[in-house]
Amino acid sequence: MTRRLAALAALLLATPASAETIAIVDARLMTMTGAGEISRGTIVIRDGRIAALGAGVPVPAGARIIDGRGGVVTPGFVQADSTLGAVEVSQVPTSADRATHSAAISAGFDISLGLNPDSILLPVSRLAGITHAVTTPLYDDQGGRRLQFAGQAAVIDLAQRPQMVTRPRAAMVLEMGEGGAERAGGARGSAIVELRTTLADVRHFAAHRAAYDRGEGRPQTLSRVDLEALVPVAEGRMPLIVKVDRASDIREMIAFAREERLRIIVDGAGEGWRVADEIAAAQVPVILDPLADLPRSFSELGATMDNAARLHAAGVTVVIKTGSGVAHRARELRYGAGNAVAWGLPHDAAVAAITINPARVFGVADRIGSLQAGRVADLVLWNGDPLEPLSQPQAVFVEGVEKPLTARPLELRDRYMPRP
Amino acid sequence: MASMMKHLGGACIALLSLTAAGAAIAAHGAPDDPFPATYRPAASASLAIVGATVLTGTGAEIADATLLIADGKIEAVGAMLPVPEGYARVDGRGKWVTPGIIDAHSHLGVYASPATPSHEDGNGAVAPNTAEVWAEHSVWPQDPKFRLARAGGVTSLMILPGSANLFGGRSVTLKNVPSVTTQGMKFPGAPYGLKIACGENPKRVYGSKGRSPATRMGNVAGYRKAWIDAADYLRRQDRWEAGGKVGDPPKRDLQLETLAGVLRGEILVQNHCYRADEMAVMIDVAREFGFSIRAFHHANEAYKIAPLLAKEDICVATWANSWGAKMESLDGIEENAPMIDAAGGCAIIHSDDGLLIQRLNQEAGIAMTAANHAGLPVSRGEAIRWITANPAKAMGIADKVGTLEPGKMADVVLWSANPFSVYALADRVWVDGVIQWDRSDPRYQGPSDFVVGQPGQGFAR
Numbered sequence: 001m002t003r004r005l006a007a008l009a010a011l012l013l014a015t016p017a018s019a020e021t022i023a024i025v026d027a028r029l030m031t032m033t034g035a036g037e038i039s040r041g042t043i044v045i046r047d048g049r050i051a052a053l054g055a056g057v058p059v060p061a062g063a064r065i066i067d068g069r070g071g072v073v074t075p076g077f078v079q080a081d082s083t084l085g086a087v088e089v090s091q092v093p094t095s096a097d098r099a100t101h102s103a104a105i106s107a108g109f110d111i112s113l114g115l116n117p118d119s120i121l122l123p124v125s126r127l128a129g130i131t132h133a134v135t136t137p138l139y140d141d142q143g144g145r146r147l148q149f150a151g152q153a154a155v156i157d158l159a160q161r162p163q164m165v166t167r168p169r170a171a172m173v174l175e176m177g178e179g180g181a182e183r184a185g186g187a188r189g190s191a192i193v194e195l196r197t198t199l200a201d202v203r204h205f206a207a208h209r210a211a212y213d214r215g216e217g218r219p220q221t222l223s224r225v226d227l228e229a230l231v232p233v234a235e236g237r238m239p240l241i242v243k244v245d246r247a248s249d250i251r252e253m254i255a256f257a258r259e260e261r262l263r264i265i266v267d268g269a270g271e272g273w274r275v276a277d278e279i280a281a282a283q284v285p286v287i288l289d290p291l292a293d294l295p296r297s298f299s300e301l302g303a304t305m306d307n308a309a310r311l312h313a314a315g316v317t318v319v320i321k322t323g324s325g326v327a328h329r330a331r332e333l334r335y336g337a338g339n340a341v342a343w344g345l346p347h348d349a350a351v352a353a354i355t356i357n358p359a360r361v362f363g364v365a366d367r368i369g370s371l372q373a374g375r376v377a378d379l380v381l382w383n384g385d386p387l388e389p390l391s392q393p394q395a396v397f398v399e400g401v402e403k404p405l406t407a408r409p410l411e412l413r414d415r416y417m418p419r420p
Numbered sequence: 421m422a423s424m425m426k427h428l429g430g431a432c433i434a435l436l437s438l439t440a441a442g443a444a445i446a447a448h449g450a451p452d453d454p455f456p457a458t459y460r461p462a463a464s465a466s467l468a469i470v471g472a473t474v475l476t477g478t479g480a481e482i483a484d485a486t487l488l489i490a491d492g493k494i495e496a497v498g499a500m501l502p503v504p505e506g507y508a509r510v511d512g513r514g515k516w517v518t519p520g521i522i523d524a525h526s527h528l529g530v531y532a533s534p535a536t537p538s539h540e541d542g543n544g545a546v547a548p549n550t551a552e553v554w555a556e557h558s559v560w561p562q563d564p565k566f567r568l569a570r571a572g573g574v575t576s577l578m579i580l581p582g583s584a585n586l587f588g589g590r591s592v593t594l595k596n597v598p599s600v601t602t603q604g605m606k607f608p609g610a611p612y613g614l615k616i617a618c619g620e621n622p623k624r625v626y627g628s629k630g631r632s633p634a635t636r637m638g639n640v641a642g643y644r645k646a647w648i649d650a651a652d653y654l655r656r657q658d659r660w661e662a663g664g665k666v667g668d669p670p671k672r673d674l675q676l677e678t679l680a681g682v683l684r685g686e687i688l689v690q691n692h693c694y695r696a697d698e699m700a701v702m703i704d705v706a707r708e709f710g711f712s713i714r715a716f717h718h719a720n721e722a723y724k725i726a727p728l729l730a731k732e733d734i735c736v737a738t739w740a741n742s743w744g745a746k747m748e749s750l751d752g753i754e755e756n757a758p759m760i761d762a763a764g765g766c767a768i769i770h771s772d773d774g775l776l777i778q779r780l781n782q783e784a785g786i787a788m789t790a791a792n793h794a795g796l797p798v799s800r801g802e803a804i805r806w807i808t809a810n811p812a813k814a815m816g817i818a819d820k821v822g823t824l825e826p827g828k829m830a831d832v833v834l835w836s837a838n839p840f841s842v843y844a845l846a847d848r849v850w851v852d853g854v855i856q857w858d859r860s861d862p863r864y865q866g867p868s869d870f871v872v873g874q875p876g877q878g879f880a881r
Contacts, residue, residue, distance in 0.1 A: 089744055089747055090745040090746065092747065291775050293775075294564070295870075295874070296534055301534070301871075303876065304876050329741055332741060335782060335842050339779070339842055342842060388841060388843075389782055389840065389841075390838075409751075410794075413723070413794060416724050417759070418726075
């Protein structure tokens with residue numbers, strides 16, 4: 001798709017609330033492009049798109065001016081491995097659509113269908129500068145770890161509008177390592193054999209759909225929807241999020257992906273630093289929680305706070321998440337990135353790990369994740385370092401629309417705040 | 421390895437003294453202290469931390485301060501204090517000093533890492549009243565999380581049983597020092613707590629087993645029935661003692677002994693309770709049976725009844741950013757602790773978590789920033805009390821730790837930066853004047869036995 005076509009498609013998706021010209025002045029612009037950081041810059045937003053940005057950009061006549069007061073503008077943050085839009089109260093199953101236990105729909109589970117733009121979690125997350133999430137299926141393991149795949153993740157926006165899916169079916173989710181072993185009968189060797197068998201079945205299915213539909217050909221263990229959903233994975237068109245932590249599991253899955261010609265994203269990677277060079281050489285991106293330093297399991301004995309810094313130094317594309325699947329704590333995303341900085345990750349790399357890197361990894365970097373003229377305005381103005389708890393957002397634009405900085409918890413606060 | 425042994429030297433000495441301590445018998449027939457603390461701080465040199473910004477835990481912030489430590493105690497703190505002869509100088513310029521961080525709600529050791537079923541020792545979900553269990557008998561001192569918490573500046577912590585039961589059992593307060601035994605970590609003289617749980621957890625656990633409590637009214641009936649039994653037990657004990665202890669004493673009952681300890685005011689009630697209306701009911705239950713609640717834990721809705729909690733002098737141990745996991749936590753807000761503070765109450769930021777315990781300073785920073793943003797001014801000097809002086813009060817150890825006042829235990833953290841910043845790391849941590857963590861010195865980063873020989877053992881994490 002040409003750039004112009006992409007821009008046109010983006011234009012059709014974005015519907016700014018009002019045709020207006022806005023200028024954010026006197027702010028440090030973290031562009032996440034080759035332009036790097038622009039100190040004392042101006043961003044002009046016209047009809048929901050970035051019309052111009054830079055140090056010497058004039059403010060158009062009649063523009064509404066937002067004074068950055070020396071603050072910072074970043075692209076909107078992207079919360080990877082989130083359940084935003086698919087959960088309201090974690091322990092109330094009827095309020096959640098993030099997991100399935102249907103044996104017939106494992107890989108076929110499409111989380112982009114049935115999301116809730118009215119979720120009270122979305123405005124809360126916006127208060128942390130999060131404008132998009134990669135809403136990612138969890139496993140529903142109430143009946144034991146049975147399903148092989150959790151389903152397909154989607155990139156969504158937090159604008160709270162009916163059309164909230166930026167990119168459906170952006171990746172398939174598969175747990176390997178300890179969890180995968182349990183799903184396959186109790187051993188890693190079993191899980192890898194099962195996965196290899198599954199991929200062979202999918203490829204066979206893709207080549208013999210007509211025979212399958214006639215009830216001929218070899219018997220399949222997966223349902224038709226699961227087989228169909230896995231075709232793009234087997235063909236290397238859809239990335240496979242592989243949840244693994246142990247160094248040997250990461251190494252194993254890199255080799256497996258090479259043999260099977262899969263595009264994988266490693267999620268977790270608690271011991272990623274031990275195989276950082278191999279991950280970098282394979283050009284496999286990593287999603288990690290920089291705070292996960294506990295030896296929680298026998299797969300994470302080497303977990304350490306400087307995992308992100310070491311992986312980045314080795315040349316790995318790092319995507320930072322916090323609190324896997326804990327959508328209510330999305331506000332911690334930027335603090336997680338800040339903690340990674342405290343443990344050696346360069347500051348700009350930490351911001352990239354919650355903006356342009358997830359945008360690239362999930363195939364939406366032509367739309368979000370950076371500040372560029374012509375792009376939809378998806379950005380946040382901060383009154384200080386965006387990774388600091390001591391800073392607060394001053395303005396949040398989601399997909400071209402400035403969103404109010406309020407949310408249900410703030411309304412409750414104000415309801416009970418004593419009045420002088 | 422030699423340095424590790426040296427590091428554990430204090431604990432080894434403490435172990436030897438275990439047998440020497442005799443169990444005294446209290447007036448009411450029960451041994452006063454059957455599992456006595458054997459922790460004794462090693463001797464330490466006098467120390468002066470010079471030039472740092474000090475948050476004293478009393479509300480004050482002192483720039484370019486000098487903190488003097490002698491005999492394991494705080495000797496003095498102030499600006500421009502002269503450093504006496506013979507004191508080792510620690511350069512604090514550009515750095516910050518706070519009292520040791522205190523976590524009023526932890527499950528370290530009773531839910532040890534790695535999280536295998538073998539390590540799940542915190543929730544005896546077999547009966548709604550397990551007041552007879554003591555958390556210290558579940559604590560695994562080799563839980564690697566103790567070291568991680570130490571690296572986060574945590575010097576004291578209260579370990580609680582879980583919240584499956586109406587009465588979960590006794591808590592134990594520990595000093596966060598390396599030790600082979602739990603007794604070697606026990607905070608000398610700290611009172612016990614009794615874990616009580618409100619709300620969804622007990623009713624879900626027992627309701628799903630088809631037994632009481634299956635409802636919130638079932639919960640409250642369960643508390644009242646237990647307190648009636650405890651009051652009866654206490655009367656029989658008192659009658660026997662008042663009667664000159666003639667004849668056999670009433671038979672000891674471990675469960676009632678703990679409840680009676682609450683009624684005597686010796687054991688502090690630590691009450692897991694989220695909703696404002698339930699907290700108000702618990703206050704009435706306490707009044708009915710003549711005891712007081714020391715702290716509500718989690719208490720996501722405490723801000724709704726802040727003046728009541730302040731009037732009742734009940735602390736609130738909560739988070740800034742944890743909410744929405746269940747119905748009873750749906751109304752959690754970042755400003756909960758500061759709103760309690762503003763009402764004149766005792767606000768605490770706690771962890772209840774092996775990750776958050778490493779960053780209580782940042783969690784307090786989140787609450788402080790949210791409050792200031794909401795027009796509720798909170799200074800750094802006040803906010804640090806949420807993780808120092810106030811948890812010490814809730815745990816009944818405020819006379820010993822929680823501030824940098826002269827005479828208190830020298831539990832001190834030297835931070836690389838403003839402790840509310842995401843970039844601040846604990847450079848050094850002293851417990852009773854003894855260095856127990858040094859970010860730049862592997863001798864004071866010794867991992868637990870479990871981590872020895874495992875990948876990454878050499879990292880400060």
